[in-house]
Amino acid sequence: MKKILILMAHPTLERSRIQSVLINEIRDLPGVQIHDLYEAYPDLDINVEYEKCILNRADVIIFQHPFYWYSAPAILKQWMDLVLEYRWAYGPGGLALSGKWCLNAISTGGSHGAYREDGHNRFPIRTLLTPFDQTAHLCKMHYLAPFVIHSVNHLRSEDIKAKAREYRLVIQMLQIGDLDLELWKSADYINPIIEQLIQP
Numbered sequence: 001m002k003k004i005l006i007l008m009a010h011p012t013l014e015r016s017r018i019q020s021v022l023i024n025e026i027r028d029l030p031g032v033q034i035h036d037l038y039e040a041y042p043d044l045d046i047n048v049e050y051e052k053c054i055l056n057r058a059d060v061i062i063f064q065h066p067f068y069w070y071s072a073p074a075i076l077k078q079w080m081d082l083v084l085e086y087r088w089a090y091g092p093g094g095l096a097l098s099g100k101w102c103l104n105a106i107s108t109g110g111s112h113g114a115y116r117e118d119g120h121n122r123f124p125i126r127t128l129l130t131p132f133d134q135t136a137h138l139c140k141m142h143y144l145a146p147f148v149i150h151s152v153n154h155l156r157s158e159d160i161k162a163k164a165r166e167y168r169l170v171i172q173m174l175q176i177g178d179l180d181l182e183l184w185k186s187a188d189y190i191n192p193i194i195e196q197l198i199q200p
């Protein structure tokens with residue numbers, strides 16, 4: 001079974017409506033390590049050796065976070081700046097993350113329609129996530145289409161619970177690992193194609 005590492009980045013998880021439900025839905029899954037970055041490093045003073053150690057053990061790395069200013073909360077950038085070292089994550093001999101799978105699991109205030117070229121936010125989510133995609137690529141990881149929850153302010157609590165169950169299913173599918181990886185890599189979102197990903 002593939003080992004999953006969730007890098008959770010939410011500066012106020014105690015006030016969260018969406019991300020806290022997602023994370024609670026997967027807490028009991030064996031083989032899933034949830035690493036709350038703001039809880040571990042409230043001063044952004046990241047323990048690089050510890051991070052490398054848990055990355056080494058993981059097969060799948062999930063950046064789970066609310067979408068903030070078309071990107072992630074600041075700690076995730078700090079994490080990338082410090083942990084993804086030359087000659088370790090990339091560059092000559094930098095193969096530590098090679099072959100691992102990587103994706104973002106995000107929630108957004110904006111609607112699906114807002115993230116189109118003719119929409120309010122002008123760019124599709126996958127385009128806005130390009131820095132994650134290319135970082136994963138540089139580190140020789142497989143970057144998979146994101147799990148996205150849109151229009152968070154319009155969701156009722158039962159909608160959020162349904163999305164969280166979908167997220168749990170995605171994590172369980174990643175654990176099993178026998179997936180159509182090429183389809184997942186090329187999609188815009190994982191959400192609408194979850195069922196199709198399972199290999200016949």
Ligand SMILES: Cc1cc2nc3c(=O)[nH]c(=O)nc-3n(C[C@H](O)[C@H](O)[C@H](O)COP(=O)(O)O)c2cc1C
Pocket residue numbers: 010015016017018019020065066067068069070071106107108109110111152
């Ligand atoms: C600082 C900040 C920046 C945000 N930036 C965006 C954004 O760029 N695009 C968007 O769709 N929503 C944006 N939002 C809305 C959040 O994505 C949304 O509130 C969050 O996903 C809800 O999850 P939570 O209940 O777990 O906090 C922003 C919210 C905050 C507080």
